[in-house]
Amino acid sequence: DQQVKQNSPSLSVQEGRISILNCDYTNSMFDYFLWYKKYPAEGPTFLISISSIKDKNEDGRFTVFLNKSAKHLSLHIVPSQPGDSAVYFCAASGRTGGSYIPTFGRGTSLIVHP
Amino acid sequence: GAGVSQSPSNKVTEKGKDVELRCDPISGHTALYWYRQSLGQGLEFLIYFQGNSAPDKSGLPSDRFSAERTGGSVSTLTIQRTQQEDSAVYLCASSLGTSAYEQYFGPGTRLTVT
Numbered sequence: 001d002q003q004v005k006q007n008s009p010s011l012s013v014q015e016g017r018i019s020i021l022n023c024d025y026t027n028s029m030f031d032y033f034l035w036y037k038k039y040p041a042e043g044p045t046f047l048i049s050i051s052s053i054k055d056k057n058e059d060g061r062f063t064v065f066l067n068k069s070a071k072h073l074s075l076h077i078v079p080s081q082p083g084d085s086a087v088y089f090c091a092a093s094g095r096t097g098g099s100y101i102p103t104f105g106r107g108t109s110l111i112v113h114p
Numbered sequence: 115g116a117g118v119s120q121s122p123s124n125k126v127t128e129k130g131k132d133v134e135l136r137c138d139p140i141s142g143h144t145a146l147y148w149y150r151q152s153l154g155q156g157l158e159f160l161i162y163f164q165g166n167s168a169p170d171k172s173g174l175p176s177d178r179f180s181a182e183r184t185g186g187s188v189s190t191l192t193i194q195r196t197q198q199e200d201s202a203v204y205l206c207a208s209s210l211g212t213s214a215y216e217q218y219f220g221p222g223t224r225l226t227v228t
Contacts, residue, residue, distance in 0.1 A: 004156070034216070043118070043205055043219030044157070089156065101147065101170065102217070104157035 003027045004092050006105035013112050019077040021108050023090030026071065030092040034102060035064060035075050038087045047088075048075070080112045116140070118220035120206050126226045127196055135191045135223045139208030146183055147209075147217060148191050150202040157205065163189065164211065196227045 005024045013019045023033075031052040036044035050057040050064045050073065057064050063076045077084055087109045091102035119138045127133050139146050148160040159173040163183040174180070178196075183189040193200055203224050207217040 002156075006156075036219075041221065043207070043221050045219065046216045049216065091157075101159055101162050101173075103159070104149075106154070106156040 004103050004105040006090055006108050008108050010109040013080045015112055015114050016079045019080045019110055021075040021088050023073050023105055025092050029094040032093045033073050034091045036089040082112045082114050085112050118208055118218050120220035120223050124224045129227055130195055132194045135204050137189045137206030140218055143208035144211045145209045146189050147207045149205045152202040198227045201227045
């Protein structure tokens with residue numbers, strides 16, 4: 001029973017265009033959401049996060065949108081660059097026994113074509 | 115500035131043997147997490163250490179799995195009597211604490227059980 005779902009296993013985008021990666025969650029107790037980026041043979045690296053008190057957070061080319069009523073968040077990358085090609089993981093966390101152990105989705109593989 | 119390191123990077127073992135995987139977190143990080151990623155799956159939480167508190171072992175899949183964290187720093191994940199379904203990439207992450215949601219991941223250990 002996946003609490004965090006990334007329904008698109010892969011996404012292909014042309015360089016310069018917008019990449020939109022989607023993530024859905026089921027647990028209404030989640031109050032903090034993160035995106036991680038993973039290159040092959042490396043561990044995931046933190047990209048951007050958003051608290052449930054916000055609906056948007058922007059950092060350079062990366063923007064995360066949160067729609068709490070729909071339990072949906074998305075990551076926008078504008079403009080997309082070939083170096084953005086990686087697997088992107090969505091993660092969600094909430095207070096569980098006093099810890100904030102994130103639950104991860106299965107990832108979306110983004111390919112940005114030159 | 116050293117990040118999270120893990121050793122070995124690759125481990126091939128025979129079914130039924132025990133293995134030990136090591137994680138060196140970032141100095142000063144009080145929280146340490148173990149995850150595993152099986153082929154085509156997301157990151158599956160295994161165990162979490164926070165300071166001197168009792169670890170959260172809720173993600174360990176069976177009693178063949180155990181982990182220690184000595185001196186609040188280095189951690190060892192032990193898998194006894196390995197099975198083929200244990201084959202995965204085992205990832206370690208650390209963070210400043212429960213209030214710091216951003217995790218820093220190591221490169222992982224790829225375990226193959228033959």
